[in-house]
Amino acid sequence: MTQKLLAGSFQLMKSLNRSLILNKIRTEGPISRAEIAKQTKLTPPTVSNIVKELIDSDIVIESNQGESRGGRKPTMLIINAKNFFVIGIDVSPTSIYSVITNLNAGIIDSVFIDIIHPVTNESLLSLLSNSVKQLLNQNKQINHEHILGIGVAMHGIVDIENGIAIYAPGLKLRNIPIKEHLESEFNMTVKIENDANSMALGEAWFGNGYDIGDFVCVNVGQGIGAGIIINGKLLHGNEFLSGEIGHMTIDIDGPKCSCGNYGCLEALAAGPYIAERAKKQLVMGEESMLIEMTDNNLDQLTGELINQAALQGDQFCIKLLKQTGKYLGIGLSNLIHIVNPSCIIMGGGVTKSGDILLDSIKDTISQRGLTDQAKATQVMLTKLGDQAAVIGAVCLMLVELFFTESPHKNIL
Ligand SMILES: [Zn+2]
Structure with a gap:
């Protein structure tokens, strides 16, 4: 190369x-x-x-x-870890979170920008440029010669070889030339990866996946995706589609998904869809503190509010999240039977309900696993929390520095 x-x-x-x-x-x-x-x-x-x-x-x-x-x-x-730097960017459907770190992935500074919809390829690229410019402006003490490059964790399907976001459903964009744009703008090496894959990479280098050869990192937030690591390597598949577990069908009679199919895991367990399900049940007369929390305006309902209410003991929300955990447990059982990971690391906004969701996932896996080992597959929360994807983006450049083969061939 x-x-x-x-x-x-x-x-x-x-x-x-x-x-x-x-x-x-x-x-x-x-x-x-x-x-x-x-x-x-x-x-x-x-x-x-x-x-x-x-x-x-x-x-x-x-x-x-x-x-x-x-x-x-x-x-x-x-x-000389404290004297060299990497820029990491996490692009979600709603925001751009950029950090500058040292070689130990210690965050020195960050910039957070909300994405206001609708966006075009050009406006997204200019938001990305602005976030990097702001980060560089805020850190003028940093010698640009000591910045290894920019890693980008991108929502959706990513062509890692050409650095193009092929399809970003949450932004309704296709074929965004992120690598080419940022390289020409900042004259730095740029690497791009899908966000769930980046989370897995981050967990492998600095989190709960450290030293584990086979594990899966699952992001459950606005959408659902997985980063699959087999024999210490990220699985990309033939056309970068592997890990799109959000569009695994769980219930053929289930609700319509953003992809157009019915009953996808995402349509049952991603944040906006949980809120949608809660809304329908509340309209039918179920009782919950959500009604007060939203001032009786259920259009304000979000997955985040449901987590908050559940953590305060709201029975309706607890039931809703347990049901969500069951759907996730079914999806993850399917994944266990295909990939057989030694552990599953969960991240993303929906997992902030913690054990309420996790216990239900574990119960479902223990009911459905084919063998005792499958039933006992470890399920845990990410160690890096909201930083998992952005730290993973930083790791894209660390892979470049510390390994000679193509990125992801050896991550540990
Ligand atoms: Zn779908």
């Missing part, structure tokens, strides 16, 4: 040995040159030469001296 030269940002010079050494320092540092040579089986002169190059480019620094059994103490090496 030829790396396009982008003058303004840190040069992601790649060679197998360079990445190997850099990643060794990241995972094992502080570490000595001798230990790197021993562990990577590279010759000491090769290690010395590459380490010198890494120190010259400031990405690696010498740290305190290590232990020695007699003789001179070896000089230890660490990644």
Whole structure:
């Protein structure tokens, strides 16, 4: 893969040995040159030469001296994580959340922009540019040469090779050339990934998926999607469609989905559809604190309010979320039987009801799993919370820095 030269940002010079050494320092540092040579089986002169190059480019620094059994103490090496930066952007159907982080994905600053509908490809691209400009303006102390690039976690179906958002149903947009636009505007390397896949990547690097080879990260918010990791690699499928579990049919007689089909998981368990179901039942005379919370205007009803009411003990909302958990449990049982993950990590606004939803999901999986192991598949909440997708976007650039193969081939 030829790396396009982008003058303004840190040069992601790649060679197998360079990445190997850099990643060794990241995972094992502080570490000595001798230990790197021993562990990577590279010759000491090769290690010395590459380490010198890494120190010259400031990405690696010498740290305190290590232990020695007699003789001179070896000089230890660490990644200069606090002096290099990545921009991450999470694009949902309603907002653009951008962050600038160090190489440990520690957030230094963020910008949040609401998306006002309707949008066009051009207006969305200009919102993306504005959010990056604002972030750079707010952080003038940061040397642009030390920004590795921009990672984008994008709602919908994404062509990761060409950096194009092929279809963003929540924005009603198609074929948005995000990578091309941001690269030419900011002269930085840009990588794009679907948002649920980004969440999975974030959890794999810094969250509950750390060191787990096979797991699934499920985002349940305005829509539903999954990032599937098998043998430490994100599954993309033939045309970037894998993980679209929101459009798995759960009930052929169910409500109409945004995709045009009936009874999709999304049409039963995504935030706006839960609110729609609540509204219909309340109109029929069910009692709930939601009526007071919305000032008797049920058009104000949202998934968020339902979570709040449930957490305050509202029986109607608890029942509604348990029912939602059952639908999700059915969908996830199907997924378990296809992918057989060791765990399922849940994120997104709907999961903020916590155990009310999670217990119902677990009960359903334990009823429907084919084997004892399938029934006992772990289901847990994301460790990174609302930051999971944006941290995942940052990880897209970390993959670029620390691994030589194409992105996602080795994420751990
Ligand atoms: Zn659908």
